[in-house]
Amino acid sequence: MKKSELLEKYADTIDRMVKRRHTYAEISDLIRDETGIKIGPTQISRFITSRKRRKKESPHPSSVKTKNSTDTITFYKNGTLFCYLTRTESGIYHFSYDEEYKGKKEFASGIYDKIPPFLENLLPEGENLRQLEKSVGTKEKFVLLQHLEDSFGAITTTPVAKRVPNFSYNPDSYEETLLSIEDIRLSIPKKIIDSKRFNSPFSGETRLSKLSGAQPKLSVVFENDELRLQENLEYSNAIMKVDNLKFRDLNLVENMLLSIARFELGFEVAEAFVVVDRQKEKGFLAGDPIGHFITRRFDRHPPGKIYDAYELASLMGIESEHKYSASMEEIFEFLEMKLPPKGIRNIARQFAFSYIVGNGDLHVKNIALFKKAGGFTPTPVYDVVNTKIYPSLQKEDLAIPLNGKTVVTPQEIFSFLSSYLNRGEIREMAETVNGKYKEYIEATPFETQTAQSLENFFENRMDSLHKASFFS
Ligand SMILES: Nc1ncnc2c1ncn2[C@@H]1O[C@H](COP(=O)(O)OP(=O)(O)O)[C@@H](O)[C@H]1O
Numbered sequence: 001m002k003k004s005e006l007l008e009k010y011a012d013t014i015d016r017m018v019k020r021r022h023t024y025a026e027i028s029d030l031i032r033d034e035t036g037i038k039i040g041p042t043q044i045s046r047f048i049t050s051r052k053r054r055k056k057e058s059p060h061p062s063s064v065k066t067k068n069s070t071d072t073i074t075f076y077k078n079g080t081l082f083c084y085l086t087r088t089e090s091g092i093y094h095f096s097y098d099e100e101y102k103g104k105k106e107f108a109s110g111i112y113d114k115i116p117p118f119l120e121n122l123l124p125e126g127e128n129l130r131q132l133e134k135s136v137g138t139k140e141k142f143v144l145l146q147h148l149e150d151s152f153g154a155i156t157t158t159p160v161a162k163r164v165p166n167f168s169y170n171p172d173s174y175e176e177t178l179l180s181i182e183d184i185r186l187s188i189p190k191k192i193i194d195s196k197r198f199n200s201p202f203s204g205e206t207r208l209s210k211l212s213g214a215q216p217k218l219s220v221v222f223e224n225d226e227l228r229l230q231e232n233l234e235y236s237n238a239i240m241k242v243d244n245l246k247f248r249d250l251n252l253v254e255n256m257l258l259s260i261a262r263f264e265l266g267f268e269v270a271e272a273f274v275v276v277d278r279q280k281e282k283g284f285l286a287g288d289p290i291g292h293f294i295t296r297r298f299d300r301h302p303p304g305k306i307y308d309a310y311e312l313a314s315l316m317g318i319e320s321e322h323k324y325s326a327s328m329e330e331i332f333e334f335l336e337m338k339l340p341p342k343g344i345r346n347i348a349r350q351f352a353f354s355y356i357v358g359n360g361d362l363h364v365k366n367i368a369l370f371k372k373a374g375g376f377t378p379t380p381v382y383d384v385v386n387t388k389i390y391p392s393l394q395k396e397d398l399a400i401p402l403n404g405k406t407v408v409t410p411q412e413i414f415s416f417l418s419s420y421l422n423r424g425e426i427r428e429m430a431e432t433v434n435g436k437y438k439e440y441i442e443a444t445p446f447e448t449q450t451a452q453s454l455e456n457f458f459e460n461r462m463d464s465l466h467k468a469s470f471f472s
């Protein structure tokens with residue numbers, strides 16, 4: 001690349017550094033560090049003068065500039081300046097940290113031929129993405145990134161950290177419960193709420209969340225016993241997955257499986273519950289009392305604490321659309337570099353559990369790690385579903401291949417996992433699920449068809465585990 005082209009690519013970075021009174025020598029050093037090419041201070045000075053002449057006014061990087069093709073997005077971490085992503089005229093990207101940012105630099109600065117995956121993964125998918133594209137009027141991810149009001153973890157495009165609302169509600173203040181079995185151990189709270197007072201912020205036209213993930217969802221705030229949509233520049237403290245009629249009872253299935261994971265197997269799981277939205281008896285979806293899944297955000301803590309957390313896809317450099325492409329072998333190889341044995345064991349347990357309960361959707365966006373002072377640790381478990389009971393999903397046992405295959409026998413998956421977990425532990429997990437699944441299915445207000453499909457699935461799976469001598 002010619003030096004003049006390189007200077008054009010670095011134009012916004014240079015402007016920013018000049019504004020912050022960096023010397024030309026320092027700018028020269030930065031370019032040399034990132035590209036290996038030495039451009040002397042005199043040449044930089046000449047470039048700046050000619051650029052000023054060309055532009056008449058000195059450019060000023062603001063958080064969002066969409067007018068021309070050399071745009072810069074400013075990202076904040078925990079509310080303070082963090083990094084910049086510039087799209088250059090030739091359509092490649094330049095990523096750099098703010099000079100004042102003193103924390104660890106997890107991602108390499110420099111030139112990228114696509115949006116760096118750790119930023120791309122902040123975008124939503126599925127219907128949520130479609131709605132965002134429609135409202136902004138483009139499918140260009142670089143432009144869409146500038147419109148995120150909510151994102152996973154500490155990196156945001158919001159300039160000012162506002163408060164995290166206090167997550168509070170009292171299950172006893174609701175009038176009825178759908179479940180009469182008091183000891184059913186559905187997650188937090190212990191009951192499924194069927195409240196006439198539950199005031200859903202959802203109607204067919206509601207602004208969907210801009211958080212990552214494909215299921216239709218809202219960024220909500222649960223505060224003072226009330227559920228409302230996240231307001232501008234406010235952090236959401238909960239996520240609401242709205243009932244998706246394409247996958248009947250999926251929210252109840254997720255709640256049930258998270259409950260089994262938490263209460264029977266001691267996993268740390270995202271706090272969650274399901275509310276039945278009575279309003280829907282009137283309007284949209286009339287006649288169907290439907291269940292919305294609400295999970296409290298584990299990356300947001302009132303009054304203002306935001307945890308640094310990344311989906312595995314972000315850390316592994318995988319974009320959303322390739323979330324099914326990393327293999328099990330690659331994931332564990334990667335985890336061995338990032339996590340202590342305890343953390344790896346935790347994730348191996350998640351894979352074992354997922355196989356036992358028919359969750360074929362454990363991909364690199366459904367596993368996430370916190371980044372704390374002492375290093376990485378797994379976040380609580382989230383997005384555990386059963387993909388085997390839905391005809392359009394049925395085939396796969398695994399979201400990502402093991403030995404090149406996504407349909408695997410118990411022997412194959414467990415012998416792979418036994419490098420990280422002992423077999424006795426896997427067996428115990430399978431036995432516990434075997435002893436409990438009926439109780440949980442009965443206690444959850446599934447439609448008959450869902451309950452039947454789940455029973456059939458578990459019978460078959462337990463049978464195959466027996467045959468593979470996974471029970472004593
Ligand atoms: N309890 C939670 N706290 C914080 N972030 C969450 C929580 N649950 C999910 N997320 C984030 O939101 C994304 C979408 O949630 P997920 O449950 O995976 O929905 P989907 O079914 O759409 O994939 C996740 O990939 C993760 O980044």
Ligand SMILES: [Mg+2]
Nearest residue numbers: 213365366383
């Ligand atoms: Mg997910």
